[in-house]
Amino acid sequence: DIVMTQSPDSLAVSLGERATINCKSSQSVLYSSNNKNYLAWYQQKPGQPPKLLIYWASTRESGVPDRFSGSGSGTDFTLTISSLQAEDVAVYYCQQYYTPSYTFGQGTKLEIK
Amino acid sequence: EVQLVESGGGLVQPGGSLRLSCAASGFTFSNYWMHWVRQAPGKGLVWVSRINTDGSTTTYADSVKGRFTISRDNAKNTLYLQMNSLRAEDTAVYYCARGYSSSSPVGAFDIWGQGTMVTVSS
Numbered sequence: 713d714i715v716m717t718q719s720p721d722s723l724a725v726s727l728g729e730r731a732t733i734n735c736k737s738s739q740s741v742l743y744s745s746n747n748k749n750y751l752a753w754y755q756q757k758p759g760q761p762p763k764l765l766i767y768w769a770s771t772r773e774s775g776v777p778d779r780f781s782g783s784g785s786g787t788d789f790t791l792t793i794s795s796l797q798a799e800d801v802a803v804y805y806c807q808q809y810y811t812p813s814y815t816f817g818q819g820t821k822l823e824i825k
Numbered sequence: 826e827v828q829l830v831e832s833g834g835g836l837v838q839p840g841g842s843l844r845l846s847c848a849a850s851g852f853t854f855s856n857y858w859m860h861w862v863r864q865a866p867g868k869g870l871v872w873v874s875r876i877n878t879d880g881s882t883t884t885y886a887d888s889v890k891g892r893f894t895i896s897r898d899n900a901k902n903t904l905y906l907q908m909n910s911l912r913a914e915d916t917a918v919y920y921c922a923r924g925y926s927s928s929s930p931v932g933a934f935d936i937w938g939q940g941t942m943v944t945v946s947s
Contacts, residue, residue: 752933754870761920761937762862762870773935805870809924809933812884814860814872 718817735806750810827851834941847904847921858924863917
């Protein structure tokens, strides 16, 4: 199975500052035939289900604020929140959907400094 | 409104069985692969199972293979998860999630239910 490793495990950022979360896969999730990275990012707030933020590594889901962006290819990916808002406090997960084990990273807890 | 609503969770003894349901509305259910994902208390997300559009293809995580069965009824717009031989480590919130469709550009899990809690304890 592909192992997804996020860093850091937790992060405290001041309001209005940039937050960066990294995700590394144990093998490439880039499908050469369509040049797409099978990598998604989710946000989960306490007591709520996960919410899809980013798919194909960098495509923002409809309705997601443009302060959220995804980048990377192959095995190394990044979720960036350009200007942290109070409502962004949550746990963030990356997920590969390249193989039907659909593994998630362990999660990164984002808090306000 | 596009929606998934799970039901069927509860308290069950080790070795017991439970069937979860996930009612879909607001979209053409039969066009989408569907998934179950679970989350143990205070822990991360773990994919459990998937089923294709007509139910002919199913896949399971190793941890539940041989004990859980995923199925769907497209006429009732409902996804199921039959859980047998339950263990304490199956205790979790179980979410259903919408996956791939040939008519959708997304590919990832774009719609999630609110989840249903399963507790396995004596």
